[in-house]
Amino acid sequence: MKKIAVEQSVGKILCHDITAVRDGFKGRAFARGHVIKQEDIPNLLDMGKKYIFIWEDQENEIHEDDAALRLASMAPVKGTFYSGPYEGKMTLTAAVKGQFRVNKTLLSKLNTIGDITITTLPDHFRVEPDMKLAGLRIVPLTTEKKQIEQAEVICAQSPIPLFTIKPYQKLKVGIIITGSEIFNGRIKxxxxxxxxxxxxxxxxxxxxxxxxxxxxDMLQSIASTFIRKDVDLLIFTGGMSVDPDDITPTVMRATGAEVITHGVPIQPGNMFMLAYLGNTALIGVPSAAIQHSTTILDVVLPQLFTGERFYKADFVAMAEGGSCLGCEICHYPICTFGRY
Structure with a gap:
């Protein structure tokens, strides 16, 4: 790459995108590969560009566009597509609905390599088609090839890919609503x-x-009936607090299911319970779910529908960000609540 004065650049090939910021616009004004014309000179000077860079092949150097393409190729993701490079960046976009997963350890390793920057949506984020998931680029116009090669080796050696989208599965669901006041018609x-x-x-x-x-006995009988029907998800509502007459957790345990958690460091929904009986997930939903628009239930449902199991560590990780702000207009999941 060679730096030359703009006034001497007519006929030269631009080796990088040039971004303009003016009158509320930010975007590419000149694309890589553009042949500079005499009429371009005033525009470039107006953009504060006294010099431009033209490409000269260097054995150990790689251009930002080529680097971005190689970064994208090392992180293929089923159910997505890459676009670019645009202004030196490749953008990863969802093509399906599902839960976006990020290998946070691998991401951290890659972002410690010199000039590489990879930015993403949070791990476990609920995504829709056409939602932008990640951007991959280097910071300068060029970098050492060995940095990209190092990233490629790290990705190739990782047993878990950098990104995945876990698609939702169709689940058979049983729902048990507990409460004598509801059963006897005293309240709706x-x-x-x-x-x-x-x-x-x-x-x-x-x-x-x-x-x-x-x-x-009644609750146990109904639960057993659902389990015999091989439901994938059995939802219990009500009776989840610490009162002596709240029997739901006792009955959930009596099924023989392995309890993953009863009580979580997240509000609203502290008294949530999750257990597994074979391939059936049993969840106890506390009354907070009918008092608040967003609770622990919204956090766990996406992963349950991917078929990926929860572990105690997942709920421990929810403590940071586990306090809902109770915004007047809820924007979940585009907020800090329920990150893990």
């Missing part, structure tokens, strides 16, 4: 419309919704 149930609405985002085959009295 508010859980069923809420759970239906939350599940409507995913491919949920709801087998049945059963309202149950606060009687352990």
């Amino acid at each position: 149930d508010r859980f069923e419309p809420l759970i239906r609405k939350k599940l409507s985002y995913f491919e949920a085959d709801i087998l049945d919704i059963v309202i149950c009295d606060d009687i352990p």
